[in-house]
Amino acid sequence: MAVSRRLQKELRDLQVTGCPTGITLLQADDFQSWILSLEVLGDTLYAGEKFALRFGFDNSYPITPPAVTFVVDDQYQSPVHPHVYSNGHICASILGNEWSPVLTVSAVCITLQSMLASCKSKERPPDNDRYVRHAPADPRKTRWDFHDDDV
Amino acid sequence: MSSDNEYSDQDYYDDEDEDVLLDDAEDESASEMDVDAFDTDYRLSAKGNRKIYEVEYESLSQGDIEKLMKDDVDNVSGIFGVDEDTASLLLRHFEWNKEKLIEKFMDNAAAVNAAAGLSVPEKPHPDRSQSSGVRRSTRQNSADKVKTSSKTKSIIERISPPVEERFVCPICFDDSQTEYLSLSCDHKFCTDCWNAYIASKIKTEAEQWITCMGEDCKIVAPNAFIRKSLKNDSKSWQRFQELLVRHFVSCNQSLKYCPYPSCTYTVSCPSASSKSSLTQIVPIVVCGQSPTHKFCFGCNIDDDHRPVVCGVARLWMQKCQDDSETANWIKSNTKECSKCQSTIEKNGGCNHMTCKKCKYEFCWVCMGPWSEHGTAWYSCNRYDEKASIDARDAQSKSRASLERYLHYYNRWANHEQSAKLSVELYAKTEKKMEEMQMSSDLTWIEVQFMKKAADEVFKCRMTLKWTYAMAYYLDSGNQKELYEDNQRDLERAVEELSELIEQPLDPEVVPSLRQKVTDKTVYVQKRNEIVLEDTAKGFLEGRWSWNVPVEGFD
Numbered sequence: 001m002a003v004s005r006r007l008q009k010e011l012r013d014l015q016v017t018g019c020p021t022g023i024t025l026l027q028a029d030d031f032q033s034w035i036l037s038l039e040v041l042g043d044t045l046y047a048g049e050k051f052a053l054r055f056g057f058d059n060s061y062p063i064t065p066p067a068v069t070f071v072v073d074d075q076y077q078s079p080v081h082p083h084v085y086s087n088g089h090i091c092a093s094i095l096g097n098e099w100s101p102v103l104t105v106s107a108v109c110i111t112l113q114s115m116l117a118s119c120k121s122k123e124r125p126p127d128n129d130r131y132v133r134h135a136p137a138d139p140r141k142t143r144w145d146f147h148d149d150d151v
Numbered sequence: 152m153s154s155d156n157e158y159s160d161q162d163y164y165d166d167e168d169e170d171v172l173l174d175d176a177e178d179e180s181a182s183e184m185d186v187d188a189f190d191t192d193y194r195l196s197a198k199g200n201r202k203i204y205e206v207e208y209e210s211l212s213q214g215d216i217e218k219l220m221k222d223d224v225d226n227v228s229g230i231f232g233v234d235e236d237t238a239s240l241l242l243r244h245f246e247w248n249k250e251k252l253i254e255k256f257m258d259n260a261a262a263v264n265a266a267a268g269l270s271v272p273e274k275p276h277p278d279r280s281q282s283s284g285v286r287r288s289t290r291q292n293s294a295d296k297v298k299t300s301s302k303t304k305s306i307i308e309r310i311s312p313p314v315e316e317r318f319v320c321p322i323c324f325d326d327s328q329t330e331y332l333s334l335s336c337d338h339k340f341c342t343d344c345w346n347a348y349i350a351s352k353i354k355t356e357a358e359q360w361i362t363c364m365g366e367d368c369k370i371v372a373p374n375a376f377i378r379k380s381l382k383n384d385s386k387s388w389q390r391f392q393e394l395l396v397r398h399f400v401s402c403n404q405s406l407k408y409c410p411y412p413s414c415t416y417t418v419s420c421p422s423a424s425s426k427s428s429l430t431q432i433v434p435i436v437v438c439g440q441s442p443t444h445k446f447c448f449g450c451n452i453d454d455d456h457r458p459v460v461c462g463v464a465r466l467w468m469q470k471c472q473d474d475s476e477t478a479n480w481i482k483s484n485t486k487e488c489s490k491c492q493s494t495i496e497k498n499g500g501c502n503h504m505t506c507k508k509c510k511y512e513f514c515w516v517c518m519g520p521w522s523e524h525g526t527a528w529y530s531c532n533r534y535d536e537k538a539s540i541d542a543r544d545a546q547s548k549s550r551a552s553l554e555r556y557l558h559y560y561n562r563w564a565n566h567e568q569s570a571k572l573s574v575e576l577y578a579k580t581e582k583k584m585e586e587m588q589m590s591s592d593l594t595w596i597e598v599q600f601m602k603k604a605a606d607e608v609f610k611c612r613m614t615l616k617w618t619y620a621m622a623y624y625l626d627s628g629n630q631k632e633l634y635e636d637n638q639r640d641l642e643r644a645v646e647e648l649s650e651l652i653e654q655p656l657d658p659e660v661v662p663s664l665r666q667k668v669t670d671k672t673v674y675v676q677k678r679n680e681i682v683l684e685d686t687a688k689g690f691l692e693g694r695w696s697w698n699v700p701v702e703g704f705d
Contacts, residue, residue: 002323002343006322008324060347060351062322062323100364100365101348102364
């Protein structure tokens with residue numbers, strides 16, 4: 001099965017070569033859902049905070065992007081960021097129309113890490129309340145408008 | 152340099168002429184496609200009996216459009232000396248605007264090739280072409296492995312010779328794979344991954360512009376590559392062809408894809424291709440797939456909205472969506488504040504009202520100011536006081552506009568409702584026709600007059616329906632009066648005919664009924680023609696003026 005082979009390879013890379021700095025594999029018991037923790041290192045607005053990312057894979061991975069959200073539970077919160085909704089949904093083009101099958105879990109983590117690192121002001125997206133009320137469970141079902149690429 | 156350009160231009164125009172001649176000879180539709188053909192006369196000989204409220208149009212099948220596309224592709228590939236797939240990509244990138252493509256291509260072919268996803272843009276340091284920016288360089292790992300020299304220009308994909316050095320597809324990591332494909336950018340992936348990727352792009356994203364799977368790679372897969380990658384998946388290939396046709400159609404103002412589900416026909420209607428023409432004609436067309444595939448070329452209203460033009464019909468639909476039911480409710484349940492005209496619903500309490508918005512205090516019963524009510528708090532006996540009468544006058548004025556809307560809306564809705572009931576009418580009519588055959592000596596052919604009458608009633612109700620939408624927005628004056636005279640004559644005739652065919656059947660009078668119905672049907676037909684023709688003529692002459700600003704009319 002193509003999905004499991006690919007994920008096996010990604011998992012082995014993460015375990016053997018190690019995760020990128022600031023990223024830790026928390027849970028990867030199956031090939032449906034993984035959880036990784038994410039810290040933004042250096043002098044950023046998120047210094048000292050720790051977030052968790054949940055990756056959901058289906059059979060078409062990596063042809064289609066994984067469903068990636070920030071975990072929101074007792075332990076973790078979604079980061080306050082103009083592209084991250086309070087329910088953990090992320091508005092990032094690489095998780096949508098700019099996804100490429102050569103991208104990996106680790107590449108997505110690094111992109112999101114740098115998205116947080118370059119943030120200049122901690123605030124929610126302007127339409128947060130409205131979106132969260134009606135958001136579908138799977139963020140990939142949302143039709144995102146990618147407003148700006150500079151944050 | 153300049154003489155070079157001139158020569159090429161000349162070349163191109165010559166080609167064009169040839170094209171037109173050819174088109175004329177073998178295919179009328181092709182010449183209709185020319186953007187400039189709009190106001191030239193060689194296009195179509197008038198179809199003789201076309202009515203003034205009908206438009207000239209032509210229905211094209213998917214094959215017809217493919218032929219038009221091929222003509223353009225051949226033309227471009229001839230001029231530039233490139234293969235068909237390259238020409239197709241160039242044209243698609245320029246949204247099938249041949250003139251623009253030729254101009255830009257002559258100007259800077261390399262830039263055009265790069266923008267159209269044909270070649271990797273030339274950079275001073277090709278080695279670093281992919282690793283710009285912090286974010287990107289961090290996720291290079293996988294892309295690096297497949298990146299080799301990226302300076303090739305050829306569009307032909309390469310098939311790597313089977314496993315010379317051990318190459319693993321960076322997507323599926325399946326090391327049992329032996330066949331790889333890459334586009335001109337040399338990003339190699341196994342054929343299974345290409346297959347899954349391209350099929351998913353076509354099926355789930357309905358995309359005809361399919362880029363390489365490499366990250367940030369803008370190279371686009373040419374048709375031959377897609378065909379090869381899809382292997383035996385003829386369904387996806389077919390869908391891809393359809394997507395190409397749809398893209399072509401959407402790039403051409405004088406073409407429109409039939410909106411009916413899973414229909415693959417296109418209608419060409421050059422006379423309705425410009426926005427300004429939509430203030431003069433109502434381009435109702437029917438595609439060649441089925442006579443029920445009737446739609447408006449100019450707008451998205453799902454109805455034959457003749458005689459009224461798209462702009463006005465749209466205003467009306469918008470208003471109906473916003474207003475109709477709500478308006479009824481507001482009318483029966485609310486009053487307006489006599490000072491600021493806010494609409495107020497009284498849902499309990501005494502008659503002493505204080506407007507939430509402007510804080511004006513008034514009496515709900517007489518609508519006069521509360522200050523004059525003294526201590527008579529719970530009953531109002533001041534109905535005839537001057538202040539109260541004034542307040543109610545103002546109120547009735549604002550109600551009048553609502554009344555006016557409802558007047559038109561109710562008539563509109565009535566005709567729509569009757570048209571919806573036409574299924575029943577047809578069933579009843581059919582029964583009557585059978586009865587007639589039994590009770591009189593009329594044959595099946597001879598009782599067809601009933602069906603014809605029912606058809607006509609249905610048709611005219613559709614016309615009448617939209618005449619009310621138009622009348623609502625028509626500026627009052629002589630023109631409107633004449634218009635409403637025609638409308639009234641048609642309406643009366645339709646109601647009479649409708650009554651004739653719906654009344655219970657009396658075997659004694661069948662012959663006289665037949666005469667009456669036949670006569671009336673002819674009359675109704677004539678009245679309908681008059682309404683449609685006169686309104687259409689009015690649009691052409693710019694005779695109608697509106698009581699609100701309408702898009703396109705100034």
